Amino acid sequence: MYQMTPWVTRLLVANIAIYFVLGSLGGLGNAIANALVFRPGSVLQTPWTPLTYMFLHGGFGHLFGNMIGLFFFGPRLEQRLGTKGFLTLYFAAGMGGAFFESVLALFVGPVSMVGASAGVFGVLAGFAYFWPRETIILFPIPIPIQAWILVSVYVVWSLYAGLNSSVGGGVAHFAHLGGAVVGLAYLWWEDRKRGAAKREFQRAMQAPSDGGGFVTERSTIERWKGISIDALHELNREEVERLLLKAKSNGAGSLTQSERAFMDRMAAS
Numbered sequence: 001m002y003q004m005t006p007w008v009t010r011l012l013v014a015n016i017a018i019y020f021v022l023g024s025l026g027g028l029g030n031a032i033a034n035a036l037v038f039r040p041g042s043v044l045q046t047p048w049t050p051l052t053y054m055f056l057h058g059g060f061g062h063l064f065g066n067m068i069g070l071f072f073f074g075p076r077l078e079q080r081l082g083t084k085g086f087l088t089l090y091f092a093a094g095m096g097g098a099f100f101e102s103v104l105a106l107f108v109g110p111v112s113m114v115g116a117s118a119g120v121f122g123v124l125a126g127f128a129y130f131w132p133r134e135t136i137i138l139f140p141i142p143i144p145i146q147a148w149i150l151v152s153v154y155v156v157w158s159l160y161a162g163l164n165s166s167v168g169g170g171v172a173h174f175a176h177l178g179g180a181v182v183g184l185a186y187l188w189w190e191d192r193k194r195g196a197a198k199r200e201f202q203r204a205m206q207a208p209s210d211g212g213g214f215v216t217e218r219s220t221i222e223r224w225k226g227i228s229i230d231a232l233h234e235l236n237r238e239e240v241e242r243l244l245l246k247a248k249s250n251g252a253g254s255l256t257q258s259e260r261a262f263m264d265r266m267a268a269s
Contacts, residue, residue, distance in 0.1 A: 003075060003235075004075055005074070005075040005078040005079060005233050006078075006083070006233065007074075007078055007083060007086055007087060008070060008071070008074035008075050008078055011070060011074070011090070011116075012067055012070060012071060014055060015055055015057070015063065015066070015067060015116055016063065016067065018055045018056070019056075019057050019060075019063050022056075033056055033114075036048075036049060036052035036053060036055070036056055037049060037053055037056060037112050037113065037114055038050055038052075038053035038098050038112065038113040038114070039110065039111070039112045039113075040098075040101065040102035040105045040110075040111060041105070041110050043102070049098075050094075050095045050098040050099075051091065051094070051095065053098065053113050053114050053115070054091075054094040054115070054116045054118070054119055055116070056114035056115065057114060057115050057116070058114055058115065062114075062115055065117075066115060066116040066117055066120050067116075069120040069123070069124060070116065070119075070120050070123060073120075073123050073124050073126075073127040074086075074123050076127065076131075077089075077123055077126045077127055077130070078233065079233050079235060079236065080130055081126070082231075082232060082233070082236065082265070082266060083231045083232065083233075084231075085190070088186065089122055089123070089126055089183050089186050089187070090119045090122060090123060091119065092122070092182050092183070092186050093118055093119050093121060093122020093123070093125075093178075093179040093180070093182045093183040093186075094116065094118045094119035094122070094179065095118075095182075096118065096122070096178040096179060096181065096182025096183075097113075097117070097118020097119070097121070097122075097172070097174075097175030097176065097177075097178040097179040097182070098113060098118065098175065098178070099178060100174045100175060100177055100178025100181070101113055101172050101174045101175040101178065103174070104162060104174040111172070113172050113175060115172070115175075117172070117175060117176055117179065118172075118175045118176060118178055118179030119179060120179070121154065121176045121177075121179035121180045121183070122179040122180060122182060122183030122186075123183070124147075124150075124151060124154070124180070125151050125179070125180040125181075125183040125184045126183050126184075126187055127147055128147035128148045128150065128151040129183075129184060129187050130187075131147055132146065132147055132148035133146050133147070133148065134146065134147045135147075136150055138150075151180060154176065154180065155177060155180050155181075157173075158173040158174065158176040158177035158180070159173075159177055161173040162174040162177060193268075194264070194265065194268065217251060217252050217253065220247075220252045221244075221247050221248065221251075221252050223267050224240075224243075224244055224247060224252075224263050224266075224267055225244065226267065227240055227244075227263075227266050227267050229241065232266065236266065239262065240263065240266055243255060243259050243262070243263055244263075246259075247263075
C-alpha cells in the first residue's frame with residue numbers, strides 16, 4: 001500500500017510553495033529567484049546556490065515532472081534509508097548535479113541551473129539500486145520497464161545529450177547524470193561501511209570479555225538505545241521500539257540476523 005513519508009512530503013510542499021509564491025511576487029519574485037539560481041562562474045560569490053537552485057523551476061511542466069518523480073519513488077526510498085540517509089542522498093545528488101554541470105560549463109561556456117532534477121535522479125537511481133527489477137509504468141505512455149533499465153537509459157541519454165548541444169534542448173543533462181552517479185556512489189559507499197561494521201561486529205562477538213560474557217552485547221544495546229526514534233518513519237519507529245524491547249528483555253542475541261541488521265542500519269542513520 002502506498003504511503004507518503006515525512007521528508008518527501010516536506011520537499012513536495014517546499015518546491016510547490018516556492019514556485020507559486022515567487023510567481024505571485026512579479027518582479028520581486030524574479031529578483032529573488034535570480035539570487036538563488038546556480039551559476040558555476042559566480043558560485044564563489046553566491047555559495048548558497050548549489051543548494052537553493054534545487055527549489056526553483058523554470059515552469060509548471062518542469063515542476064510537475066520533478067515532483068511526480070519524487071512523489072512516486074521517494075517514499076519507499078525514505079522508508080528504506082531513514083531520514084538521514086534519504087536527505088543525504090537527495091541533497092548530495094542535487095549538489096553533485098551542480099558539480100557535473102559546472103565541469104561541462106568549462107567546455108561549453110556559462111550556464112545557469114534551476115530545478116530539483118538532479119536530486120530526483122538520485123532518488124530514482126537509489127530506487128533502482130534497491131529494487132532493480134521493480135516494474136515501472138512510464139508516464140504518459142503506459143510502457144512497463146524495469147527500474148534498472150530505466151535508470152541505465154536515462155544515464156546513457158544524459159551523457160549523450162549533454163555532450164551534443166544540438167539535442168540538449170537547453171536541459172542540464174549533465175546535472176541529471178551527476179545526480180544519478182552521486183546517488184549510486186553514496187549508496188555503494190554506505191554498503192561498504194555497513195559491510196565493514198558487520199565484519200568488525202562479528203570479530204568482536206568472538207572475543208571474550210573480562211567479565212566472562214561479551215562486551216559487545218551491552219554496548220550494542222546501548223548503541224541501539226541512541227536511535228533517534230522520533231525522526232523515524234512511523235513503520236520503522238514501531239519496529240525499532242519492538243526490537244529494542246526484545247533486546248532489553250532477552251539480550252541482543254535474541255534478535256535474528258535480519259533484525260540485528262535492521263537495528264544497526266537505523267543506528268547508523
